[in-house]
Amino acid sequence: xxxxxxxxxxxxxxxxxxxxxxxxxxGWTVEVFERxxxxxxxxxxxxxxxxLALAERGLHALRQAGADLGVMQQAVMMRGRMVHPLxxxxxxQRYGRDDSEVIWSINRGELNIVLIEAAEAAGATxxxxxxxxxxDFAAGTxxxxxxxxxxxxxxxxxxxxxxxxxTLRARMMRMQDLGERTEWLDHGYKELEIxxxxxxxxxxxxxxxxxWPRGHxxxxxxxxxxxxxxxxxxxxxxxxxxxxxxxxDGPAARxxxxxQFADAVPLIPMLEEDxxxxxxxxxxxxxxxxxxxxxxxxxxxxxxHAMVPFHGQGMNCAFEDCVALADRLAPGVxxxxxxxxxxxxxxxxAAAIQHMALENYIEMRDRVDDHDYRLQRALELL
Ligand code: FAD
Numbered sequence: 271x272x273x274x275x276x277x278x279x280x281x282x283x284x285x286x287x288x289x290x291x292x293x294x295x296x297g298w299t300v301e302v303f304e305r306x307x308x309x310x311x312x313x314x315x316x317x318x319x320x321x322l323a324l325a326e327r328g329l330h331a332l333r334q335a336g337a338d339l340g341v342m343q344q345a346v347m348m349r350g351r352m353v354h355p356l357x358x359x360x361x362x363q364r365y366g367r368d369d370s371e372v373i374w375s376i377n378r379g380e381l382n383i384v385l386i387e388a389a390e391a392a393g394a395t396x397x398x399x400x401x402x403x404x405x406d407f408a409a410g411t412x413x414x415x416x417x418x419x420x421x422x423x424x425x426x427x428x429x430x431x432x433x434x435x436x437t438l439r440a441r442m443m444r445m446q447d448l449g450e451r452t453e454w455l456d457h458g459y460k461e462l463e464i465x466x467x468x469x470x471x472x473x474x475x476x477x478x479x480x481x482w483p484r485g486h487x488x489x490x491x492x493x494x495x496x497x498x499x500x501x502x503x504x505x506x507x508x509x510x511x512x513x514x515x516x517x518x519d520g521p522a523a524r525x526x527x528x529x530q531f532a533d534a535v536p537l538i539p540m541l542e543e544d545x546x547x548x549x550x551x552x553x554x555x556x557x558x559x560x561x562x563x564x565x566x567x568x569x570x571x572x573x574x575h576a577m578v579p580f581h582g583q584g585m586n587c588a589f590e591d592c593v594a595l596a597d598r599l600a601p602g603v604x605x606x607x608x609x610x611x612x613x614x615x616x617x618x619x620a621a622a623i624q625h626m627a628l629e630n631y632i633e634m635r636d637r638v639d640d641h642d643y644r645l646q647r648a649l650e651l652l
Pocket of ligand 1: 280284286306322324403432438551571583584
């Protein structure tokens with residue numbers, strides 16, 4: 271039995287497209303509105319972390335949608351952490367006994383395109399260059415803007431998969447206090463790139479997550495299938511050297527790398543340019559007391575529980591949300607009941623993962639005087 275109601279999803283990012291696929295496969299009419307252009311036509315305009323660690327939790331969710339094979343074609347296996355000590359030889363610490371216990375590096379843009387195609391193949395309708403601007407919950411309408419486009423549309427129910435800065439969440443807050451609070455970290459991040467080496471080969475061991483732990487700051491590097499690595503430098507925004515306040519231009523970044531990440535310097539030919547051109551990202555944890563507004567709207571993924579990336583689990587957790595919500599949405603269900611049950615199931619799990627990610631960060635920050643301890647904690651992060 272199909273249900274005549276339409277589920278309208280805001281955001282065709284990672285969670286929005288996976289949820290659209292799962293719901294369309296279950297027979298729902300699904301409409302998705304995405305503020306950016308179609309990445310298959312315009313290239314991916316992500317703006318945030320270029321690649322992501324995909325773990326078994328996320329992979330399990332992708333399997334439910336039949337999207338795992340397309341995703342895994344683009345993924346690079348990471349068997350463990352390759353630790354680069356200061357002045358020492360890199361050493362691989364395996365995640366498990368063999369290659370059945372590994373994580374995967376996946377490019378955010380490629381992953382998004384695979385999921386967009388899966389959603390369309392399942393029957394969902396995606397509208398690009400369509401930004402949710404406002405919602406009139408009393409009238410059951412929303413205002414959607416785009417290039418030369420300004421439209422008011424009716425909806426049956428809304429799902430907010432529009433990320434940490436969710437517009438839908440802000441509009442829900444006008445109707446009901448969701449108990450929103452965000453705790454920002456005093457660390458930020460900057461992305462750099464290791465290009466392919468001579469002959470197009472990977473410049474360092476591809477099947478590992480590389481870490482240069484240095485206590486209250488560190489670098490990591492994840493492989494991409496086009497044989498590059500995305501390097502992420504995590505460092506305090508303010509404070510004594512090194513911080514983004516003191517390392518404030520390309521030459522200062524080179525000096526920091528030559529002193530602290532010497533083996534990475536020859537790998538990053540555009541170090542100064544990348545450092546000055548790429549933005550410094552903010553990191554925070556979003557807490558909500560409620561994820562839904564009766565049957566009219568519900569939030570999931572980063573819109574509900576953005577977290578710091580020190581466990582690499584934000585996307586994995588968002589994918590688990592999608593399966594849990596789709597499982598609650600049987601045809602004929604009261605949306606309010608489904609959303610309440612979904613939130614009751616997922617809020618404790620999301621809170622636990624947020625806490626674990628933050629705990630690692632806080633312990634690392636607060637014990638900056640204990641070098642051995644800092645080193646050990648930094649290694650446990652990923
Ligand atoms: P998003 O991916 O942010 O997607 C939201 C979508 O909504 C976007 O497409 C956006 O354009 C669209 N949108 C926004 N506003 C509107 C609007 N008003 N109207 C219409 N569309 C709108 N997670 C992992 O699991 N593993 C990792 O290794 C990992 N590493 C990370 C590293 C860093 C530095 C950061 C910052 C995060 C990392 N994460 C990682 C977390 C992961 O990026 C997020 O948890 C994940 O992207 C959440 O997916 P989402 O679909 O909820 O939100």
